[in-house]
Amino acid sequence: MTDPEGGLGPQRSRPTAEDPTLRPESGPARTRHRRLVRIAAATAAGLVLLTAGAGVWLYQHLTGNLSTFDSAGVAASRPPAGPSDASGSAPVNVLLLGSDSRAHGNDELAGGDVGTGNSDTAILLHVYADHRHAVGVSIPRDSLVDIPPCLLPNGRWTAPQHNQMFNSAFSVGSAPNGNPACSQNTVETLTGLRIDHTVVVDFKGFAAMTSAVGGVPVCVPNDVDGFGIRLKKGRQTVSGQQALAFVRARHGIGDGSDIGRMRRQQAFLSALIQKIQAQGFDLTTLLPLADAATKALTVDQGLGTALKLASFVQSLHGVTLADITFVTAPWRYAGDRVALLHPDADTLWTLLRQDRTLDGRSTGQVAAPTSTGASPTQPADLTVPITVQNGTHTPGLTLKAVRDLQAKGYQQVTEEDGGIDHAVTGIGYGPGHQADAERLARLFPGADVRADSESTTVTITLGTDYATAVTTPGPSGTPGASPGAVPGGIAQNARPADTDACSGLSYG
Known part of the structure; x- marks a missing residue:
């Protein structure tokens, strides 16, 4: 027989229908095959469902941990949102409140009756529009x-x-869980800043979060044995109830003041942020922390689900420790109470409203939309009429401001008699001049820029902040008008987040 190639040799056998290699499986072999296929498919489907189910369970669990407060208590009349940057990103203001409520088992950690909740701690966190820098302002209780x-x-x-x-x-209404909306309304009235989110942390949740990250490194200014706290002087790690006692104690630690306690709280938060960032966000760290954090929080409805909260936290991932500054609102004693110090406190609020750093600089190009559609990147209109008034008792300010503006190229600058006792420099603008006013504000760091429907141009009313800046000698002996200089009342109350833990734990 010839092979298919035409040569001599054995003929290759051709499979037939009788060939067992082509017959479908039958009997036990076929049954086993189908069973294996079904098992594999069921296993794959089960894994998918199990993974999805675990995700749904976790989401529901974390969302169930959160408590929210009713937005009905938020004032109807509120400050406007902050200015967006060139990319359209806007700053975010978050009010962080530490509640001393003894409700829901918190009395086990701090003792005392359930009673009415008070805000032991209040920090206004301003996240700049670039979402890479932030300032946390402690407001004395x-x-x-x-x-x-x-x-x-x-x-x-x-x-x-x-x-x-x-x-x-926080205690208006005498509710055991406090009144977060009232605190939010108060801060908006005080600062002129729109609060985007309010977050309340209770005792149990705070203690649980410190344990979830394995403790927080702190520096104790002196040996403490009493008032619910026992710690040795120096560096150590605290967690749980010990961490709570460290940030709450006032008597017997440091200078014994509430201001000193706030400095200690700022240092603690810095260390907590550093610890979380150093550990990263692997599941073994993230899940216990997320569980503890969500149990700890009462939030506004805008953060009322695990997804919303996670999305907000993710938006802050670009802010490193070196990009955060804590500052205590400038203050002075008023008997056994505290009065906010003017004009420095006013300057601080104005800087944040304008999304400017504490030295008056911008973290990016701030958009200044106007009715004419002018772009902030366009060159300044140097022919815009500008009127300068002296709003202080300091003589010669208007002349200096006029000369400085003329040196910058402005061609129509005139002086005018003004009132007195303006703490913060104001820039009022008429219709169509918002962009001009915003550009001028860069020359007067911290100025309060506002629309004036009765004006047809731009009016600058010089305040005490400007008088202080131009009459206080800088490092070279020259007047310290800025951007670049932080007002004294702000600078002496500021603490960069990456400051050494043992530095400046008391205001004295």
Whole structure:
């Protein structure tokens, strides 16, 4: 027989229908094959469902941990949102409140009756529009402020209250869990900043978070044995109830003041942030921390789900420790209370409203939309009419400001008699001149820029902040008008987050 190639040799056998290699499986072999396929498919489907189910369970669990407060108590009339940068990104203001409520088992950690919740700690966190820099402002709990109308549990609104302790806003209505909306309204009234989110942390949650990260390194200024805390002087790691006692204790530690306690809290938060960033966000670290954090928090409805909260936290991933500065709102003692120090406190709020750093600089090109559609990147209109007024008792300020503006190229600058006792320099602008006013504000760091419907041009009213800047000698002996200089009342109360833990734990 010939092979297919035409040569001589054995003929290759051709498979037939009788060939067992082509017959379908039958009997036990076929049954085993189908069973294996079904098992594999079921296993794969099960893994998918199990993974998805675990994710759904975890999401529901974390969301269930969160508590939210009713937005009905947030004031109807609120400050505008901050200015967006060139990319359209906007700054974010978050009010962080530490509640001393003994409700829901918190009395086990701090003792005392359930009673009414107060805000032991208040920090206004301003995240700049670039989402790479942030300032945390501690507001003294005993500082005297105006408390606007706040919603009571019975549905009624209170009358405004003048010259009240700041932390009393949280207790309006005498609810065991406090009144976060009233504290938010008070901060908006005080600062002129729109608060985007309010977050309340209780005792148990705070202690649990410090344990979830394996403790937080701190520096104790002196041996402490009493008032619920026992620690040795020096560097050590604290967690749980010990960490809570460290940040809450006032008597017997440091200078014994509430201001000193805030410095210690700022140092603790810096160390906590550093610890979390150093550990990274692997699941073994993230899940226990997420569970502890969500159990700890009462939040506004804008952060009321695990997804919303995670999305917000993710938006802050570009802010490193070196990009955060803590500052205590400039203050002075007023008897056994604290009064905010003017004009430095006003300057601080104005800088944050304008999304400027503490030295008056911009972290990016701030967008200044106008009715004419002018772009902030366009060159300044040097022919815009500008009127300069002296809003202080310091002589010669208007002449200096006029000459400085003329040196910058502005061609129509005139002087005008003004009033007195303006703490912060103001720049008022008429219709179509917002962009001009915003550009001028770069020459007057911290200036309060506002629309003036009665004006047809731009009016600069010089304040005490400007007088202080131009009459205080700088390092070279020259007047210290800035950008670049931080007002004294702000600088002496500032603490960069990457400061050594043992540095400046007391204001004295």
